[in-house]
Amino acid sequence: MSDWFSVTTPIYYPNAEPHIGHTYTTVVADTLTRYHRLAGEKTFFLTGTDQHGEKITEVAAAAGESPSAFAARISALFEQTWRDLGLGFDRFIRTTDPDHVRAVQHVLGVVHEAGDVEFREYEGLYCVGCERFLTERDMVDGLCRDHERAPEPRSESNYFFTMSKYFDWLADHIRDHADFIRPERYRNEVLAMLREGSGLEDLCISRPKSRLDWGIELPFDRDYVCYVWFDALINYLTGLGYPDDPDWEKRWGGVEHLIGKDILKPHGVFWPCMLRAAGIAPYRHLSVHGYWNVDERKVSKSLGNMISPGAMREKYGFEAFRYFLLRDMSYGLDAGFTEELLVTRVNADLANNLGNLASRTLNMTARYCDGRVPEPGETGDLEREVADATARAADEVDAAVRALEAHRALESIFRAVDAANRYLDARAPWKAAKDPEREAEVRTTLYTVCQSLRGIALLLAPFLPEAAATLLERLGIPDALATARLPEDAKRWDALAAGTATTKGAALFPRIESPAAE
Ligand SMILES: [Zn+2]
Known part of the structure; x- marks a missing residue:
């Protein structure tokens, strides 16, 4: 198996500015990258943007710009965001990157050479929104199911990728590899698409330049440009x-595609068939997430x-927004966003629970131990429970991240936070500190919660990188992440040495007091 973890987001279509859906996929990719590193x-x-296609020429024209200027402007906005x-x-x-144009033409050449491209006359109903000819199944009352607009009758000679010859191979591959497409519901959806009689056929992969010249030219016929999906999917290779970088195959061996469920068909069917035709191994995982509904409605420009x-x-x-996205969506299912939900979640988990643990621990360490991690006295069952809770969280986080369950990973981390808070309440060092005979107990208690906070901060780093860095800095180990290995290092007790200087600092996550909706 490859020792690479290569994660991809879809290349976003720059016909609108970055929104919650794009942000979610990109945040998950960032979190996974940080964890695996x-x-x-x-x-x-x-990550990146898809520059080509008929839709871009439409919106660019509406904005009074050329397709290239329009796509470049919005792409720059995505990248900067x-x-x-x-x-x-x-x-x-x-x-539009030159190496991508080369890669697409290379794949087209290979697939053409292999005899998987045919020139055919085609007559049908074409939806500009979908950028393809529609089948009966794509329409409701004569309108495109997705775009609710009437398709145009068109007749065209075009190049077809004879994709259907790979459907049996693909169905077998999916059956043999349980996590090739996940979660399972999407795996089943793709298997249903591949079943005979589902209406899925060969793929038209060209557009005559006479009606669309915004795209990558076919290497075997300069009167045509490449269909936007065929072009776009190849970005994952480029x-x-x-084809030139000596490391590309190693990176490809560990590839994890993250997508939203609206683009399951191109990624679940077109793409593996294209790879097969080009003689390239299938991707390792396709992981499909649901939609964010905002204020109980689907996200849309018009709303x-x-x-x-x-x-x-x-x-x-x-980080508050990032936390909400990761914590409140179960990967694969739809989830709801409102500002009220965000405020409630952030106040409960980050301000009250984690923030409170950090500030109590660091304040008392300052007050009772001169701002240094104290030397512990005798430890017992209560201390062991806190250590066990942190170690358990580390193992659970590792399993959850590998199963694409960020929300479960965060639940596990916050069970460790709960355990540390409960322990602190049980030991009540603020009371014990009044009794000089219990001085050793106070040291043991604060030592224990400092160790726990260290483990929690390491585990949180992929999810909340800034807060985790701040926490580690206050614990006096600002460089801990440079050498840390997860999950093992989060379980290492006694790794935060007695005598290490800590700092109190301001609230990690201030409580959000203002009403969310103004
Ligand atoms: Zn459509």
């Missing part, structure tokens, strides 16, 4: 260095409920 794996994080939010991609790809990540940062801080 701390687990000692080599990582690569790829992820940079500003500290989402650490290794490459931001644009499908971005990892295909104005897109939720800008920049606005969330201004109002609540990005």
Whole structure:
């Protein structure tokens, strides 16, 4: 197996500004990258934008711009947004990048050579929104099911990728690899698409330049450009260095595609068939998430409920928003966002629970132990319980992250936070400190919660990188992440040496007092 973990987001379509859906996928990719890197794996994080296609020419025309100027402008906005939010991609790809154009033409050449491309006359109903000819199943009352607009009758000669010859192979591959497409519901959806009579056929992969010249030219017929999906999917190869970078195959061996459920068909069917035709091994995982509903409605431009990540940062801080996204969506299912839910979640978990543990521990360490991690006295069952809770969280986080269950990972971490808070309440060092004979007990208590906080901060680092860094700094170990290995290092008790200087600092997550909706 590859020792690489290479995560991809879809290349976003720059016909709108970054919203909650894009932000979610990118945040999950960033979190997974950070975790796998701390687990000692080599990582690569790829994101970017899809520049081509008929839809872009439409919205660009409406904005009075050329397709290239329009796509470049919105792409730059995406790239800058992820940079500003500290989402650490290794490459931001644009499908107009010269190496991508080369990679697409290379794949087209290989697939053509292999005899998997045919020139055919085609007559049918075409939806501009979908950028393809529709079948009966795609329509309701004569309108495109997805776009609720009437398709146009069109007749065209085009190149077809004879994808259907790979359907049996693909169905077998999916049956043989339980986690190839996950969660299971999407695996079953793809198997249903591949069943005979589902209406899925060969894929038209060209557009005549006479009606669309915004795209990548076919290497075997210069009168045509490549269909946008065929072009877009290949970004996952280009971005990892295909075909020239010597490391591309190693990176590809550990590839994890993250997508939303709206683009299951191209990723679950087109893409593995394309890879097969090009003689490339299938991807390792396709992991499909649900939709965010905002104020109980689907996110849409016309409803104005897109939720800008920049606005969330201004109002609540990005880590609060990031925490909500990771904690409140179960990967694969739809989830709901409202500002009230965010405020409730952040106050309960981050301000009251984690924030309270950190401030109590650090304040009492300052007051009773001169701001240094104390030398512990005798330990007993209560101390062992806290250590066990932290170790258990470390193992659970590792399993949950590998199963794409960030919300469960966070639940586990917060069970460890609960355990430490309960322990602190049980020992009540603020009372014990009044009795000089219980001085050793106070030291043991604060030593124990300091160790626990260290483990918690390490585990939180992939999810809340800024807060975790702040916490480690206050515990006097600002460089802990540089050498840490997860999950083992989070379980190491006594790793925070007695005598280490700690600092109190301001509230890690101030309680949000203002009403959410103003
Ligand atoms: Zn449509």
